[in-house]
Amino acid sequence: MAEQTITIDGKEYAVDKFSDEAKNQLASLRATDQEIARLQTQTAIAQTARNAYARALAELLPKDDA
Numbered sequence: 001m002a003e004q005t006i007t008i009d010g011k012e013y014a015v016d017k018f019s020d021e022a023k024n025q026l027a028s029l030r031a032t033d034q035e036i037a038r039l040q041t042q043t044a045i046a047q048t049a050r051n052a053y054a055r056a057l058a059e060l061l062p063k064d065d066a
Helices: 020-060
Strands: 005-008 011-014
Antiparallel strands (some): 005 011
């Protein structure tokens, strides 16, 4: 099996040579990255819904016949 590596600040590291504490920090970093990606997706969904509501409201506003 190929050695798992990770690049941090432009330098490649072999993950199997990390201390347990470093592996735990890496796992936390990866989990945090996943949560940020999930939140960004949720934000995009909410923004899309907001835009749709704003367009629907604009269609319901009285028209200015001036």
